[in-house]
Amino acid sequence: MDTVPRRxxxxxxxxxxxxxxxxxxVCAMAYAAYRGRRAQALYAGLAMALVPAVIIPLKEWTARPGPLEPWAAGYYPSGHTATAMVAYFGAAFLVSKRLVPVAAVLTAxxxxxxILRGYHWPLDVLASLxxxxxxxxxxxTCTRRSSG
Structure with missing residues (x-):
C-alpha cells in the first residue's frame, strides 16, 4: 500500500x-541575459551541461542496480535529482534569491x-544532491571571478 498517492x-x-x-x-537564463547578466546565464547553462558529463560516467562505473529492477544497472547517482537541483537552484539564483526555497522544495x-516510486535508492538521491x-x-565561483 502506498503512503503517498502514486500520481x-x-x-x-x-x-x-x-x-x-x-x-x-532556459527561461531564467534568457531573463538574466536580458538583464545584462550574460556571464551568470552562461555559467548556469554550463553547470547544467556538466550534469550528464558527470552523472553518466558515474552510473556506468558503479553499475548499481535499482530498487525494483535488480537486473538493471545504472541507478547511482540519480540524474533526475541532479538535473532538478542544478536547473531549479540555477534558475532561482538567476531570477531572485527569494526563489531559493521554491528550488529547494522542487528538488526535495x-x-x-x-524514492517513493522505487526508481532510486535514497543514497542515489543523496549522492546527486x-x-x-x-x-x-x-x-x-566562476560567476564571481568573471564579474569581479
Missing part, C-alpha cells in the same frame, strides 16, 4: 525530467518522488 509521487519524480527542468532554467519533491551542490558551487 503525486510520480509528479514529484517527473520534476527531474530534462523536459520539465531545462525549460525553467523530485528526490522524494524518485552532493554532486549538484558541487556543480552549483563551481558555477557560482
Amino acid at each position: 503525486l509521487s510520480e509528479l514529484g519524480a517527473d520534476l527531474g525530467n530534462l523536459a520539465v527542468a531545462l525549460p525553467v532554467l 519533491l523530485t528526490g522524494t518522488g524518485l 552532493i554532486l549538484g551542490l558541487l556543480l552549483l558551487t563551481v558555477s557560482s
Whole structure:
C-alpha cells in the first residue's frame, strides 16, 4: 500500500525530467541575459551541461542496480535529482534569491518522488544532491571571478 498517492509521487519524480527542468532554467537564463547578466546565464547553462558529463560516467562505473529492477544497472547517482537541483537552484539564483526555497522544495519533491516510486535508492538521491551542490558551487565561483 502506498503512503503517498502514486500520481503525486510520480509528479514529484517527473520534476527531474530534462523536459520539465531545462525549460525553467532556459527561461531564467534568457531573463538574466536580458538583464545584462550574460556571464551568470552562461555559467548556469554550463553547470547544467556538466550534469550528464558527470552523472553518466558515474552510473556506468558503479553499475548499481535499482530498487525494483535488480537486473538493471545504472541507478547511482540519480540524474533526475541532479538535473532538478542544478536547473531549479540555477534558475532561482538567476531570477531572485527569494526563489531559493521554491528550488529547494522542487528538488526535495523530485528526490522524494524518485524514492517513493522505487526508481532510486535514497543514497542515489543523496549522492546527486552532493554532486549538484558541487556543480552549483563551481558555477557560482566562476560567476564571481568573471564579474569581479
